[in-house]
Amino acid sequence: MLGAACATAGESAAFCAVARKSVEADDRLGGALAAVFGKAAFNAAGDDCIYPLKVLRYASADVLVVQAGEPGEGCHGCGALLSAYVVQRVNGGLKTVARFREFANLGSNGAVGDISSIEIAGDDALAIESGGVFQGYASTALNFFAFRAGQLVALTESSIVIGADNSGAETDPRKVVVVTATWFFDPADKTALVVDYKIEVHGAAPRIERVVWRLQGSSLAISRGRVPPEVTAASGG
Numbered sequence: 001m002l003g004a005a006c007a008t009a010g011e012s013a014a015f016c017a018v019a020r021k022s023v024e025a026d027d028r029l030g031g032a033l034a035a036v037f038g039k040a041a042f043n044a045a046g047d048d049c050i051y052p053l054k055v056l057r058y059a060s061a062d063v064l065v066v067q068a069g070e071p072g073e074g075c076h077g078c079g080a081l082l083s084a085y086v087v088q089r090v091n092g093g094l095k096t097v098a099r100f101r102e103f104a105n106l107g108s109n110g111a112v113g114d115i116s117s118i119e120i121a122g123d124d125a126l127a128i129e130s131g132g133v134f135q136g137y138a139s140t141a142l143n144f145f146a147f148r149a150g151q152l153v154a155l156t157e158s159s160i161v162i163g164a165d166n167s168g169a170e171t172d173p174r175k176v177v178v179v180t181a182t183w184f185f186d187p188a189d190k191t192a193l194v195v196d197y198k199i200e201v202h203g204a205a206p207r208i209e210r211v212v213w214r215l216q217g218s219s220l221a222i223s224r225g226r227v228p229p230e231v232t233a234a235s236g237g
Helices: 017-024 027-037 229-235
Strands: 014-016 041-044 050-057 061-068 080-090 093-106 115-120 123-134 137-148 151-154 160-165 177-185 192-201 207-216 219-224
Touching: 014 017, 014 041, 017 027, 017 041, 017 050, 027 050, 027 061, 027 080, 027 093, 050 115, 061 093, 061 123, 080 123, 093 123, 093 137, 093 151, 115 137, 115 177, 137 229, 160 192, 160 229, 177 229, 192 229
Parallel strands: 014 050
Antiparallel strands: 050 061, 061 080, 080 093, 115 123, 123 137, 137 151, 137 160, 160 177, 177 192, 192 207, 207 219
């Protein structure tokens, strides 16, 4: 991560007024924000402000993730435009060493879900879950981004769907399909993403199907199994 090109010092920003309380309640978030942007002015709203989402901790640095606009205030089909800032911990202080502006646009209604720090094949990385509901079909997706050779690289050409539910679209309860999933990287092989899908269909016992993605070069591709067809059906895709 710290091999990234050095960032220029300081940049101005208008922060979303609704973010003030969450920043003031989180010392780590406030510290990272000050290291990247200097003094924060929480006096903006709408699409023109920056909303600090989370600080992720890695062995050698922290990563501040922000989005453009207030979460949940975008149009139905609009994703959240995300940026990431690498902040190195130096002599008890913080120093911004890299900026990755607008590295992804994910989610719906201008919002994403969980953002977590992980390791993939020896690289520091981000895992981002997002989702939405369209015409009664609900879905949750997963995307990965790795810090490599000074870049923040997307490891998925398209989102990996890990949840689907058509109960909002079906009037016949016998046709309702609900898919949930758990995922993890194999502790013995950090290139292998394991997703266990649980499929629940009316009138049938729940079943579990395992699909394994493996990192091939700079992208994850299915190496074992297949995504259950119920995922596509239940997500409306």
